[in-house]
Amino acid sequence: MREVRADPVPLPPACRVLAHRVEAELAAFLRVQRREGVARAPGVENLFDEIERVVGSGGKRLRPVFCCLGYLAAGSETGQEILRAAAALELLHTFAIVHDDVMDGSAVRRGAPSSWAHFRTRHRRLGLRGDPAAYGISGAILAGDLALILADRALMASGFPAERLHPAVGRYDRMRTEVVAGQYLDVAAAHRGTAGEEAARRVAALKSGQYTVEGPLHIGAILGGAPEALLEVLSSYGLPLGEAFQLRDDVLGVFGDPSVTGKDRDSDLREGKRTVLVALAVAAAGPEDRVFLEERLGRPDLAAAEVERMRSIIEGSGALAATQALIAELADRARSALAADVLPGGVRVLLEGLVETVTLRSR
Amino acid sequence: MREVRADPVPLPPACRVLAHRVEAELAAFLRVQRREGVARAPGVENLFDEIERVVGSGGKRLRPVFCCLGYLAAGSETGQEILRAAAALELLHTFAIVHDDVMDGSAVRRGAPSSWAHFRTRHRRLGLRGDPAAYGISGAILAGDLALILADRALMASGFPAERLHPAVGRYDRMRTEVVAGQYLDVAAAHRGTAGEEAARRVAALKSGQYTVEGPLHIGAILGGAPEALLEVLSSYGLPLGEAFQLRDDVLGVFGDPSVTGKDRDSDLREGKRTVLVALAVAAAGPEDRVFLEERLGRPDLAAAEVERMRSIIEGSGALAATQALIAELADRARSALAADVLPGGVRVLLEGLVETVTLRSR
Numbered sequence: 001m002r003e004v005r006a007d008p009v010p011l012p013p014a015c016r017v018l019a020h021r022v023e024a025e026l027a028a029f030l031r032v033q034r035r036e037g038v039a040r041a042p043g044v045e046n047l048f049d050e051i052e053r054v055v056g057s058g059g060k061r062l063r064p065v066f067c068c069l070g071y072l073a074a075g076s077e078t079g080q081e082i083l084r085a086a087a088a089l090e091l092l093h094t095f096a097i098v099h100d101d102v103m104d105g106s107a108v109r110r111g112a113p114s115s116w117a118h119f120r121t122r123h124r125r126l127g128l129r130g131d132p133a134a135y136g137i138s139g140a141i142l143a144g145d146l147a148l149i150l151a152d153r154a155l156m157a158s159g160f161p162a163e164r165l166h167p168a169v170g171r172y173d174r175m176r177t178e179v180v181a182g183q184y185l186d187v188a189a190a191h192r193g194t195a196g197e198e199a200a201r202r203v204a205a206l207k208s209g210q211y212t213v214e215g216p217l218h219i220g221a222i223l224g225g226a227p228e229a230l231l232e233v234l235s236s237y238g239l240p241l242g243e244a245f246q247l248r249d250d251v252l253g254v255f256g257d258p259s260v261t262g263k264d265r266d267s268d269l270r271e272g273k274r275t276v277l278v279a280l281a282v283a284a285a286g287p288e289d290r291v292f293l294e295e296r297l298g299r300p301d302l303a304a305a306e307v308e309r310m311r312s313i314i315e316g317s318g319a320l321a322a323t324q325a326l327i328a329e330l331a332d333r334a335r336s337a338l339a340a341d342v343l344p345g346g347v348r349v350l351l352e353g354l355v356e357t358v359t360l361r362s363r
Numbered sequence: 364m365r366e367v368r369a370d371p372v373p374l375p376p377a378c379r380v381l382a383h384r385v386e387a388e389l390a391a392f393l394r395v396q397r398r399e400g401v402a403r404a405p406g407v408e409n410l411f412d413e414i415e416r417v418v419g420s421g422g423k424r425l426r427p428v429f430c431c432l433g434y435l436a437a438g439s440e441t442g443q444e445i446l447r448a449a450a451a452l453e454l455l456h457t458f459a460i461v462h463d464d465v466m467d468g469s470a471v472r473r474g475a476p477s478s479w480a481h482f483r484t485r486h487r488r489l490g491l492r493g494d495p496a497a498y499g500i501s502g503a504i505l506a507g508d509l510a511l512i513l514a515d516r517a518l519m520a521s522g523f524p525a526e527r528l529h530p531a532v533g534r535y536d537r538m539r540t541e542v543v544a545g546q547y548l549d550v551a552a553a554h555r556g557t558a559g560e561e562a563a564r565r566v567a568a569l570k571s572g573q574y575t576v577e578g579p580l581h582i583g584a585i586l587g588g589a590p591e592a593l594l595e596v597l598s599s600y601g602l603p604l605g606e607a608f609q610l611r612d613d614v615l616g617v618f619g620d621p622s623v624t625g626k627d628r629d630s631d632l633r634e635g636k637r638t639v640l641v642a643l644a645v646a647a648a649g650p651e652d653r654v655f656l657e658e659r660l661g662r663p664d665l666a667a668a669e670v671e672r673m674r675s676i677i678e679g680s681g682a683l684a685a686t687q688a689l690i691a692e693l694a695d696r697a698r699s700a701l702a703a704d705v706l707p708g709g710v711r712v713l714l715e716g717l718v719e720t721v722t723l724r725s726r
Contacts, residue, residue: 041544103501138466181404191491
């Protein structure tokens with residue numbers, strides 16, 4: 001199988017309902033923020049437009065959904081407070097992808113222009129002065145900065161009492177620090193040009209392991225007043241599933257169908273991302289193939305035929321199959337954590353469904 | 364007078380003492396954060412190194428000093444809590460300058476390489492893979508992101524009780540939003556290539572008016588439990604002084620001595636910054652000079668002789684003198700606000716001294 005062509009595995013219907021409710025809350029929050037922001041700084045609507053464009057361009061809202069499920073797991077009922085807090089996580093994610101796309105030079109995200117590419121196009125369309133690329137980067141840096149600030153504000157203004165909000169903010173703060181740290185280690189590894197499987201797995205754990213699943217679950221659970229034992233169960237589920245999410249991301253970044261992923265399929269290799277998939281391929285390939293791979297990883301000027309041969313090498317080395325086996329193993333570990341007594345039955349079923357969504361997704 | 368060559372007007376000695384105490388608190392805070400960060404994400408020390416390098420490369424610590432003075436104005440005594448909160452403002456400033464230098468393409472800050480330039484050099488020195496400039500931008504974006512996150516953390520962990528901390532965090536949140544908004548309007552005006560005096564003053568007010576003086580004073584005063592009347596006095600002093608700070612910045616950005624300012628003197632013109640100084644020059648210059656100015660503002664490839672002629676036009680048009688008169692007028696407005704009864708005498712003297720530091724500074 002060269003390309004992952006299966007239909008996207010959808011969110012379980014109950015999770016889709018949660019996602020829609022978070023989206024509505026997020027839209028309402030952004031409307032108020034935009035009005036206040038523009039009143040203070042006329043002209044700044046472009047930054048709000050951009051945040052709304054990125055938020056509106058898609059995404060599965062996995063982080064908000066996990067946040068709501070953590071809250072439900074703690075025995076609380078969904079209300080506006082948790083929807084607002086969950087919306088904060090989508091804004092944090094918006095910050096992360098907008099800045100990441102600048103760093104990776106990725107011009108496409110969710111099948112639409114990435115933020116810097118969007119501002120660059122705007123520059124050309126309006127015939128502005130100066131360098132379009134510099135304008136694009138500036139716009140994206142500032143849109144990302146604003147999204148990070150708005151994420152904080154949504155969480156702080158979620159309406160929870162201080163004794164719940166304060167520990168949740170602490171967990172949130174740790175999570176976002178690890179996102180930045182993970183992204184730095186990712187960039188550093190790509191430019192260093194070496195990273196074995198172990199180092200690649202550590203970056204995957206930092207970048208997504210705790211940010212996509214465990215962190216959001218914990219934040220929701222803490223806001224719901226969860227006991228320590230529940231947080232531990234959520235970690236046993238969330239950490240392997242988060243790592244599986246990132247490994248799946250790495251597979252899709254090389255073998256995914258761009259018409260489904262909404263991303264360029266060659267850019268991970270052109271950027272020289274040192275993923276687990278690549279580390280396994282470098283370790284398992286024959287000497288000639290290894291030299292071919294190593295020499296070309298991270299070269300922005302790779303020809304299409306070279307990228308194609310790199311894909312063949314990765315697949316032929318067994319690295320693709322090994323990564324898929326690792327994803328399946330991590331999914332099993334996540335599933336077996338769900339046997340714990342402390343989880344309400346309904347939440348358990350939803351979390352079980354999400355294992356498939358996360359590990360078999362095509363985008 | 365072609366260049367502003369006077370010695371820097373130093374901070375009043377009592378303010379210097381405050382600045383040193385904040386620096387010590389900031390260093391201690393960063394040591395703990397680095398240790399915890401590296402324990403979670405080995406390799407991330409480079410980002411902490413960079414934040415420490417930028418913090419250690421100088422700066423007058425105006426924002427932390429104003430924060431401490433706001434606290435003293437409210438009748439509280441300096442202690443570790445307010446030093447920690449003041450340190451947060453220096454970290455916020457670090458975020459702002461690190462990201463701004465990426466957007467402006469400024470390679471020099473405080474007489475040392477700016478953050479992106481520093482990471483670019485590191486790439487070359489270590490012989491890393493890929494594009495040095497891309498690595499530089501990535502490193503600076505992430506160092507800035509981390510500084511913003513750490514600023515929040517320092518404020519949240521400052522140790523004030525919730526009833527003081529919560530309103531102060533709200534004021535801080537508004538302040539940092541306006542910094543981002545002001546920077547966006549600045550970038551947008553430079554690329555649009557038009558901004559009259561009024562628009563330029565609005566950007567100056569947003570970018571620095573409230574961020575350098577009023578915001579820090581308010582945050583300190585709120586943490587000290589200040590009544591509304593005191594906040595109003597601090598605004599009457601802080602808003603004009605903050606605007607004067609930005610106008611002085613604009614003058615130094617074109618006429619300052621690079622060996623004193625630590626910044627490139629030509630880059631404001633090469634970037635096409637639409638400052639009040641430039642708006643006044645465009646409005647007052649004769650037709651031929653105006654065309655010369657307008658055509659060249661924002662061209663990164665300007666020859667030294669062209670920049671020199673632009674400086675002559677700005678000075679000859681009377682715009683430099685008019686801007687300096689405006690700074691003096693704003694300084695007078697700030698001084699006259701200090702007559703209010705509600706200010707303790709000692710704080711009033713220090714605030715009066717800072718008017719000179721801010722408006723007559725050479726760097």
